[in-house]
Amino acid sequence: MPALTNRKRVLVTGGAGFLGSHLCERLLAAGNDVLCVDNFFTGSRDNVLHLLDNPHFELMRHDVTFPLYVEVDEIYNLACPASPIHYQHDPVQTTKTSVHGAINMLGLAKRVGARIMQASTSEVYGDPAVHPQPEEYWGNVNTTGPRACYDEGKRCAETLFFDYHRQHKLDIKVIRIFNTYGPRMHPNDGRVVSNFIIQALKGEPITIYGDGQQTRSFCYVDDLIEGFLRFMDTPAGVTGPINLGNPGEFTMLELAEKVIRLTRSASTIAHKPLPQDDPKQRRPDIAKARALMEWEPAVPLDEGLERTIAYFRGRFFS
Numbered sequence: 001m002p003a004l005t006n007r008k009r010v011l012v013t014g015g016a017g018f019l020g021s022h023l024c025e026r027l028l029a030a031g032n033d034v035l036c037v038d039n040f041f042t043g044s045r046d047n048v049l050h051l052l053d054n055p056h057f058e059l060m061r062h063d064v065t066f067p068l069y070v071e072v073d074e075i076y077n078l079a080c081p082a083s084p085i086h087y088q089h090d091p092v093q094t095t096k097t098s099v100h101g102a103i104n105m106l107g108l109a110k111r112v113g114a115r116i117m118q119a120s121t122s123e124v125y126g127d128p129a130v131h132p133q134p135e136e137y138w139g140n141v142n143t144t145g146p147r148a149c150y151d152e153g154k155r156c157a158e159t160l161f162f163d164y165h166r167q168h169k170l171d172i173k174v175i176r177i178f179n180t181y182g183p184r185m186h187p188n189d190g191r192v193v194s195n196f197i198i199q200a201l202k203g204e205p206i207t208i209y210g211d212g213q214q215t216r217s218f219c220y221v222d223d224l225i226e227g228f229l230r231f232m233d234t235p236a237g238v239t240g241p242i243n244l245g246n247p248g249e250f251t252m253l254e255l256a257e258k259v260i261r262l263t264r265s266a267s268t269i270a271h272k273p274l275p276q277d278d279p280k281q282r283r284p285d286i287a288k289a290r291a292l293m294e295w296e297p298a299v300p301l302d303e304g305l306e307r308t309i310a311y312f313r314g315r316f317f318s
């Protein structure tokens with residue numbers, strides 16, 4: 001049923017997580033009604049506590065592996081644990097969340113005629129043989145390894161999105177997110193930025209896996225969310241997949257040194273063996289996002305790290 005006002009009714013699954021909570025904030029600020037759905041596996045009420053008094057915000061505990069019947073105009077499908085520690089905790093549930101979650105949300109979009117965006121991931125490229133990765137690269141994923149529940153779940157979700165688009169003419173948008181960091185990252189999820197910051201703030205040795213020469217790119221959360229909103233507003237038929245991330249490339253050693261400097265920590269660096277299937281290098285090719293919606297990251301790594309450090313200091317160390 002159409003909305004009675006001009007406000008769009010927007011569903012954000014995984015809305016109480018790191019990225020979801022920032023997205024809910026931005027959608028509310030833009031004058032939308034926001035329905036945040038989350039099972040609180042890795043997200044928490046704390047992440048959206050400041051939104052609960054807003055009459056245009058609604059928080060619902062729900063697991064996306066079960067069908068959902070709500071009336072909405074747009075759906076952002078973010079529900080899925082994103083860090084190896086969490087997605088490997090119950091790998092079968094991770095695949096279900098990606099695959100059954102996608103089927104349920106696509107079914108909902110089909111029923112109510114909503115536009116739907118999938119939060120896919122650079123992990124669909126696996127351990128890439130091509131650098132940087134353009135959207136046309138099909139990836140190099142180990143189907144039986146410990147990361148496969150996430151990588152293959154996300155790949156299958158993309159397939160479902162494109163099949164619903166071809167078969168049912170659904171208005172889909174697929175974004176492939178590269179490493180993003182910022183306030184409200186989960187403190188114990190083993191992701192490199194939060195790990196390094198917490199270890200530095202505690203004055204503990206900073207753990208680097210392998211020799212620290214493997215590189216990653218880091219996108220500040222505000223830049224990423226700007227990309228979400230711009231891509232959601234592109235014309236119907238612009239489906240993606242589209243890479244969103246920061247092409248600046250840093251070695252793990254460089255990142256550790258920056259964090260030590262910005263936190264003024266006395267931490268040293270400790271090396272541990274590389275985990276299985278850890279990609280050596282990952283960097284987005286964002287030419288499409290630049291051309292299509294004039295999007296590119298604006299927040300330099302030092303500035304983003306400072307904001308993130310301030311959040312962790314205030315929340316866990318004050």
Ligand SMILES: NC(=O)c1ccc[n+]([C@@H]2O[C@H](COP(=O)([O-])OP(=O)(O)OC[C@H]3O[C@@H](n4cnc5c(N)ncnc54)[C@H](O)[C@@H]3O)[C@@H](O)[C@H]2O)c1
Binds near residue numbers: 044
């Ligand atoms: N942060 C990144 O760097 C990054 C990179 C690539 C892709 N992504 C994708 O973006 C999305 C959000 O990631 P994030 O970093 O905010 O992670 P997050 O873990 O903070 O957020 C995921 C949210 O989904 C919820 N959730 C998990 N399973 C669910 C289920 N079955 N039903 C309902 N809710 C469920 C969690 O409780 C959490 O709130 C994920 O889909 C992730 O794969 C993130």
